[in-house]
Amino acid sequence: MELLRLPGRLFLDFLHYLGQLAALVGDLGYSARQGILRLKMVAHQIVAIGYGSQTVVVVTGAFTGAVFTFQTYTKFKEFGVESSVGAIVAIALCRELGPVLAGLMVAGRVGAAMAADIGTMKVTEQIDALRVMGVDPVGYLVMPRFIAMMISMPLLIAESITFGLLASYAVTVYGYQVPPPWFMTHMVEHTNMTDLAVGMIKGFVFGIIITLVSCHQGLMAKDGAVGVGIGTTRAVVIASLALLVSNFFLSILLNYFFPMGATS
Amino acid sequence: MSKAGLDQDVFIELRQVHKTLGWQHILRGVDLKVMRGETLVIIGPSGEGKTVMMKHVIGLMRADSGEVIVDGVHMEKMREREMRPIRAKVSMMFQNAALFDAMTVEENVAFPLVESGIRDRKEIRDRVQEALEVVDLAEHGKKLPVNLSGGMRKRAGIARAIVTRSQCILYDEPTASLDPMVSDVIDQMILRMQKRYHITSLVVTHDMKSMFKIANRIAMLKDGVIRFLGTPDELRASSDPLVHDFIEGRSGVTA
Ligand SMILES: Nc1ncnc2c1ncn2[C@@H]1O[C@H](COP(=O)(O)OP(=O)(O)OP(=O)(O)O)[C@@H](O)[C@H]1O
Ligand SMILES: [Mg+2]
Numbered sequence: 091m092e093l094l095r096l097p098g099r100l101f102l103d104f105l106h107y108l109g110q111l112a113a114l115v116g117d118l119g120y121s122a123r124q125g126i127l128r129l130k131m132v133a134h135q136i137v138a139i140g141y142g143s144q145t146v147v148v149v150t151g152a153f154t155g156a157v158f159t160f161q162t163y164t165k166f167k168e169f170g171v172e173s174s175v176g177a178i179v180a181i182a183l184c185r186e187l188g189p190v191l192a193g194l195m196v197a198g199r200v201g202a203a204m205a206a207d208i209g210t211m212k213v214t215e216q217i218d219a220l221r222v223m224g225v226d227p228v229g230y231l232v233m234p235r236f237i238a239m240m241i242s243m244p245l246l247i248a249e250s251i252t253f254g255l256l257a258s259y260a261v262t263v264y265g266y267q268v269p270p271p272w273f274m275t276h277m278v279e280h281t282n283m284t285d286l287a288v289g290m291i292k293g294f295v296f297g298i299i300i301t302l303v304s305c306h307q308g309l310m311a312k313d314g315a316v317g318v319g320i321g322t323t324r325a326v327v328i329a330s331l332a333l334l335v336s337n338f339f340l341s342i343l344l345n346y347f348f349p350m351g352a353t354s
Numbered sequence: 355m356s357k358a359g360l361d362q363d364v365f366i367e368l369r370q371v372h373k374t375l376g377w378q379h380i381l382r383g384v385d386l387k388v389m390r391g392e393t394l395v396i397i398g399p400s401g402e403g404k405t406v407m408m409k410h411v412i413g414l415m416r417a418d419s420g421e422v423i424v425d426g427v428h429m430e431k432m433r434e435r436e437m438r439p440i441r442a443k444v445s446m447m448f449q450n451a452a453l454f455d456a457m458t459v460e461e462n463v464a465f466p467l468v469e470s471g472i473r474d475r476k477e478i479r480d481r482v483q484e485a486l487e488v489v490d491l492a493e494h495g496k497k498l499p500v501n502l503s504g505g506m507r508k509r510a511g512i513a514r515a516i517v518t519r520s521q522c523i524l525y526d527e528p529t530a531s532l533d534p535m536v537s538d539v540i541d542q543m544i545l546r547m548q549k550r551y552h553i554t555s556l557v558v559t560h561d562m563k564s565m566f567k568i569a570n571r572i573a574m575l576k577d578g579v580i581r582f583l584g585t586p587d588e589l590r591a592s593s594d595p596l597v598h599d600f601i602e603g604r605s606g607v608t609a
Contacts, residue, residue, distance in 0.1 A: 216453075219454070222414065222445065223441065
């Protein structure tokens, strides 16, 4: 009996959690309808989130592109198809590796910051102070982060992919002395803007997931500094896992709208 | 005041308010009326639920049962979003000040003004400056809250609560951790706000001297109910030994 109860309990907890996220989405919708756009806060968040995450995202993209090229090239050479490395790497970077790895890095960096900032405000009663002054905490704290993430994430992903491709180019052309036209022709022939669009759409969705999960943990923080720490860890773990799971379904869905390797 | 009937002059009313937090039954049927324009001081042992009671008035906490009526509006029936008009009339100074630590003192004090829709920069600057002068913090406006002393933080919290000149101000231990001189400054400020702007004040304090200076009436919270309610003179004359021991500071513990 106990054994049966546990999965049920977990499932209920999960539903409860989803319900809370949905409530947060509802509050965001309400705050959007209020029409108060805090441009200054959005700009501030874009700088903190978008601008501040560039190093992380560029390094992630570049080294993913480099190592993936290195591995692929070695194997492809055995089959004599090393000229298609550019195409393979480009598709993989645009559709999966770029968005997922950069997304995970942002989930760690930005998700943790959101959960910690908002959580600290919660446990030091700053959120209550906002409420007392008639300011909706969701509109004031979550909304600007939400907008900033929706703008920044696709661009960060595109940036990450770009640097991945540059690194791949560098490894093949300078590392393996492949003539540049070979690499470029195959890459251009087998990829197009829709592959990049897939990556950017994924980035957009990941941005939403990271913001919702992390801000929710922040708003729910309790039990002082310890609670903020727990919430922050939880935010990163949940956001990362949710990102990976949603990526799978997104891939299927997006492949339906933007078929892979549509060359014409 | 011009309205007919005595009940119209009640600004805050709590009727049989109960609240349980965790396993603790904190408020056990609190009944209290605060009149418009009066200064009511709440005393009572530490951890008795004074802060909890105050949070019910402004809607930060919801009563498990009972009614909380502020300016004729039932808080317990309202959704968070609908509380905005009431919160424009009532401001609160938190026991721990609850300053926004990402903002300077000035920005903290300006915040409620900006949020209430005032856009005139000069007006905001003047009113912030005035509020900071009242609490003797005029020179420290550019500092961040982390760089303030405990008493300064408290005063910044007071400045932020008074700057909007709400009809009613809730002070949670305004003079705790302040030296006797500054305490007097704050007491005089509360008296002046009442005289000049007819502001209703609800003050939680452990500072008996301050209490006798500012209170029109005093309520003592004990065991989750209002154990005593009356004027300072009635308090002095009270025959309740518990009330006596409390204001005289006699614990019964000996060395
Ligand atoms: N959010 C909360 N969750 C659980 N218990 C709480 C919460 N807030 C307060 N309490 C408990 O409620 C009781 C009353 O707390 P409250 O802060 O109202 O005391 P107080 O009368 O203001 O004391 P003090 O004079 O020391 O400020 C305490 O036992 C406290 O532990
Ligand atoms: Mg208290």
